[in-house]
Amino acid sequence: MSKIYDVIILGAGPAGLAAGLYAGRSRLSTLIIEKGQDGGQIAITDEIENYPGQIVDGESGPSLIERMTQQAEKFGAERVSDTIKEVELEGEVKILKSEKAEYQAKNVIIATGAHARPIGCKGEREFMGKGVSYCATCDANFFEDFEVYVVGGGDSAVEEAMYLTKFARKVTIIHRRNELRAAKSIQEKAFANPKIEFFWDSVVEELFGDDILQSMTVKNVKTGEIRTVEADPDDGMFGLFGFIGTVPNSDVFKGIIDMDERGYIKTDADMHTNIPGVYAAGDVRIKSLRQVVTAAADGAIAAVQVERSMSDYF
Ligand SMILES: Cc1cc2nc3c(=O)[nH]c(=O)nc-3n(C[C@H](O)[C@H](O)[C@H](O)COP(=O)(O)OP(=O)(O)OC[C@H]3O[C@@H](n4cnc5c(N)ncnc54)[C@H](O)[C@@H]3O)c2cc1C
DSSP states (O other): OOOEEEEEEEOOSHHHHHHHHHHHHTTOOEEEEESSSTTGGGGGOSOOOSSTTOOSTTOOHHHHHHHHHHHHHHTTOEEEEOOOOEEEOSSSSEEEEOSSOEEEEEEEEEOOOEEEOOOOOBTTTTTBTTTEESOHHHHGGGGTTSEEEEEOOSHHHHHHHHHHTTTOSEEEEEOSSSSOOSOHHHHHHHHHOTTEEEETTEEEEEEEOSSSOOEEEEEETTTOOEEEEEOOTTTOOOEEEEOSOEEESOGGGTTTSOBOTTSOBOOOTTOBOSSTTEEEOGGGBOOSOOSHHHHHHHHHHHHHHHHHHHOSOO
16 A cells, blocks of 8 residues: 555646645645646746746756755655556545556645646747747746747737737747737737738748748648748847747646646636636646746645645644
């Protein structure tokens, strides 16, 4: 019979590590299970400028996450590298199964995060963080006075394009249809913005560059015409932002935990899901701002709720 932990935290991104820190400090027996590299999405981000206190030159997503990991471990959170494929959450003891092991806990905090839906063009992975981004809040100011291209046509794509105009010299929205899906009020603002241009009926085909994004081919889906977009020689590069939705890492909980139609987990303000003893924190849950600071806050709240549920003095 394997150990029954007070709490198992799924995912070692900012939400999971903050939950681990708070659970460990509360002397809860805590296990963090992570399937990939520590840090989740910020492990692929060179610069994190908007996490409070992250102001030292040369600091990066990985260095921030390294400190978060050390801090969680310092307070006793155990760690294991594994991928949870199946869960039984209804009983008092929750069971999490991977291909190689079975884990048990009285409480579970789901902090499995989300990932940006990829643009789907050739070379995309190679240029992530080197011109390609999925987060205007995070990366817009790296493109101060540069040219930027935005893929998408929904509310978030158009709103993010408008946000990017505060930084970029010119923003071109590349949309596969000949009209936007965004709300009319948002469209009106975008059409009135002199910095925004459009490539209609178009998809990005392939990205090129010498370590940074310098050119790309864009195909007109109606005519088949391919145009090549080159960086302004004075800039040497341009930005390409994909806003065609995010995908929560919640497949394993489908049919078990209440979610919205896109797979984001429903919680209350204290991170409780519909199942007693099961909490969700960070990007995997329904929320309005998906950032490191909000993920860490969710993780802290979830762990404190676990502690309170197990203490008789509350
Ligand atoms: C390119 C990029 C740049 C960004 N820049 C910034 C920025 O500058 N500032 C900012 O505040 N935010 C930024 N963000 C957003 C920020 O990274 C996220 O909001 C934050 O990481 C969410 O944390 P999380 O812990 O909820 O999820 P994640 O960071 O997604 O971590 C979830 C973890 O769970 C693991 N996991 C998933 N499923 C399982 C499973 N079944 N079993 C075990 N483990 C599992 C994953 O491997 C992952 O490590 C950026 C995001 C991206 C993609």
